[in-house]
Amino acid sequence: MSAQPQITVVGLGTGDENQLTLGVWRKLQAAGAKPGALFLRTKEHPMVSMLGHHGLRFETFDGVYEANAAFEDVYEAIADALLRRAHAAPETELLYAVPGHPMVAERTVQLLRERCADEGVVLALMGGESFLDQAFLRLGFDPIEGFQLLDATALSAGDLNPRLHTLIGQVYDGLTASDVKLTLMELYPDDYTVIVGHALGVAGEERVREVPLYELDRVEGYGNLSLVWVPRTEADAVINRTFRRLEEIVAILRSPEGCPWDREQTHQSLRKNLIEEAYEVLETFDEDDPDHMCEELGDLLLQIMLHSQIESEVGGFTVYDVIEGLNEKLVRRHPHVFGEMQADDADEALSNWQQIKDEEKRKKGIDPEAQPLLSGIPRELPGLMKAYKLQKKAAQVGFDWSTLEEVMPVVESELEEVKEAIVKFGKAEQQEELGDLLFAVVNLARFLKVDPEEAMAEANRKFYDRFGYIEQQLRLKGRNFDQTELSEMESLWQEAKKVLKNRLR
Numbered sequence: 001m002s003a004q005p006q007i008t009v010v011g012l013g014t015g016d017e018n019q020l021t022l023g024v025w026r027k028l029q030a031a032g033a034k035p036g037a038l039f040l041r042t043k044e045h046p047m048v049s050m051l052g053h054h055g056l057r058f059e060t061f062d063g064v065y066e067a068n069a070a071f072e073d074v075y076e077a078i079a080d081a082l083l084r085r086a087h088a089a090p091e092t093e094l095l096y097a098v099p100g101h102p103m104v105a106e107r108t109v110q111l112l113r114e115r116c117a118d119e120g121v122v123l124a125l126m127g128g129e130s131f132l133d134q135a136f137l138r139l140g141f142d143p144i145e146g147f148q149l150l151d152a153t154a155l156s157a158g159d160l161n162p163r164l165h166t167l168i169g170q171v172y173d174g175l176t177a178s179d180v181k182l183t184l185m186e187l188y189p190d191d192y193t194v195i196v197g198h199a200l201g202v203a204g205e206e207r208v209r210e211v212p213l214y215e216l217d218r219v220e221g222y223g224n225l226s227l228v229w230v231p232r233t234e235a236d237a238v239i240n241r242t243f244r245r246l247e248e249i250v251a252i253l254r255s256p257e258g259c260p261w262d263r264e265q266t267h268q269s270l271r272k273n274l275i276e277e278a279y280e281v282l283e284t285f286d287e288d289d290p291d292h293m294c295e296e297l298g299d300l301l302l303q304i305m306l307h308s309q310i311e312s313e314v315g316g317f318t319v320y321d322v323i324e325g326l327n328e329k330l331v332r333r334h335p336h337v338f339g340e341m342q343a344d345d346a347d348e349a350l351s352n353w354q355q356i357k358d359e360e361k362r363k364k365g366i367d368p369e370a371q372p373l374l375s376g377i378p379r380e381l382p383g384l385m386k387a388y389k390l391q392k393k394a395a396q397v398g399f400d401w402s403t404l405e406e407v408m409p410v411v412e413s414e415l416e417e418v419k420e421a422i423v424k425f426g427k428a429e430q431q432e433e434l435g436d437l438l439f440a441v442v443n444l445a446r447f448l449k450v451d452p453e454e455a456m457a458e459a460n461r462k463f464y465d466r467f468g469y470i471e472q473q474l475r476l477k478g479r480n481f482d483q484t485e486l487s488e489m490e491s492l493w494q495e496a497k498k499v500l501k502n503r504l505r
Contacts, residue, residue, distance in 0.1 A: 005090040138208065
C-alpha cells in the first residue's frame with residue numbers, strides 16, 4: 001500500500017526564538033535533517049538565522065516573489081509547488097514553515113486547505129505565535145473593545161469601522177504604506193494619530209512609532225514584520241463620515257426622544273420634500289459649485305433615509321433592504337459588466353437593460369407585451385418631462401410626425417386655437433387649448449433634439465438673472481418697484497439682456 005502524501009504547516013512565530021513552541025521546534029529539527037523536506041515561505045524572518053545556526057537544511061520560495069508581479073500569483077505558485085513536491089515524494093512528510101501563525105494572514109495556507117483534500121494530500125497545521133499576540137501585548141489595547149484585522153494590499157475605505165481598533169498587516173514597504181495612508185484619509189483626518197509597529201516582540205529589532213496619519217509613508221523600516229494600528233474612536237470628525245452614523249441620527253430624530261417634526265412625518269407628508277430636494281440637486285449641476293452639490297445630495301439622501309426609517313418602524317423594510325435590492329438589480333441588469341453578455345455601446349447596453357426588465361416582469365406574472373405602450377411613465381413627473389416621454393414612446397411605433405416642417409404648422413395651429421378660446425370660451429376651454437399648445441411645443445423640442453425641461457430651466461434662469469438686474473439697478477438708485485413705471489422696467493430689462501449676454505462671452 002503506497003504512502004499518502006502529507007504537508008504539515010508550522011508557524012515560526014513573530015521572530016523571538018523564546019516564543020517558538022517545543023513541538024514546532026522538534027518538527028523543524030526533524031525535517032531540516034532530511035534533504036527536500038523543509039520549505040520556508042520566505043527567508044526574510046528572524047527565525048531563519050536560528051535554523052541556519054543549527055545546521056537545518058531548507059528551501060525558500062523567495063524566487064517565486066521575484067518571478068511574479070501579483071501577490072495572488074505568488075501564493076498560487078507556492079501552493080502548486082508544494083503539492084507537486086508532496087506527490088513526487090509521498091513517503092516524506094513535507095514541512096512548510098510560515099511567519100507567525102499558519103491561520104493568520106497566510107493566503108498560501110488557505111489555498112492548501114482548499115486543494116489538499118481534492119488532490120489526496122493530508123494537510124496538518126501546527127500553531128505558532130501570531131503577530132496579533134504581540135500587537136495586543138506591545139500596543140496595549142484590549143481586542144474585546146472591538147477589533148478588526150485588515151490586509152494592506154487589499155484595503156478599501158468600505159472596510160473601515162472607526163469604532164473598532166484596526167490592525168493593518170502586510171505593510172511590506174513604503175509604497176504599500178502610502179496606499180494605506182490614502183485609504184485611511186477617506187475616513188480619518190489627516191492629523192489622526194496612528195501607530196506603526198516593526199518586528200513587535202523581537203529583541204533588538206522592535207520599533208514602535210506614533211505619527212500623524214499624513215506622515216505614515218514617511219516612516220522608515222517597513223518590511224515583512226510591519227503593521228499599522230489605527231485606534232478606535234468616537235470622535236465626531238470621524239464617525240460623521242460613516243453611513244452607520246447617518247442611520248443612527250435618523251433613527252434618533254424619529255424616536256420618542258427625538259424631533260417632534262420628524263416624528264410626525266409620513267410618506268405622504270414628505271412627498272413634496274422629496275421632489276423639492278431632487279430639483280435642488282439639479283440646480284447645482286449648472287453652478288460649478290461642488291460644495292453646494294455635495295450639500296444638496298445630502299439633503300436628497302436624507303429623504304431616502306427618512307422613508308426607509310418610517311418603513312423599518314412598522315416592519316416593512318430597512319435601508320439595508322433598499323441597498324440589497326439596488327445592488328442585486330445593478331448586477332442583474334448589467335450582464336455585460338458582471339456576466340457574459342456583450343455591449344459595445346450605450347444603445348446596446350440600454351437594450352440589454354430593457355430585455356432584463358421585461359424578463360423580471362414575466363417572473364412576476366406580468367406580460368410586458370400585454371401592458372399599455374404608454375405604461376411605465378411615472379405619474380408624478382413634471383408636465384414637460386412627462387409629455388416628452390409620452391411622445392417618445394408613441395414615436396417608437398410610428399405614431400409621429402416625419403419632419404420638423406410638419407411640426408411647425410401644428411404649433412402655429414394650436415396657438416391660433418388658444419387665441420380663439422380667449423375670445424370665445426371660458427377658462428376651462430382656454431386651459432385645455434393652452435395645454436395642447438404646450439404639448440405641441442414639446443413635440444417641436446423633440447424634433448429639435450432639445451430637452452424641454454432643460455430649455456425651460458434655462459429660460460427660468462435667464463428671467464431670474466434679468467429681473468434681478470432690474471432690482472439691483474433700482475436699489476442703486478434708492479428706489480423700489482412701487483416707485484418705478486413699467487416703461488422704465490422694460491428699458492432696464494433690455495439693458496439687462498445686453499449686459500448679461502456680454503458677461504457670458
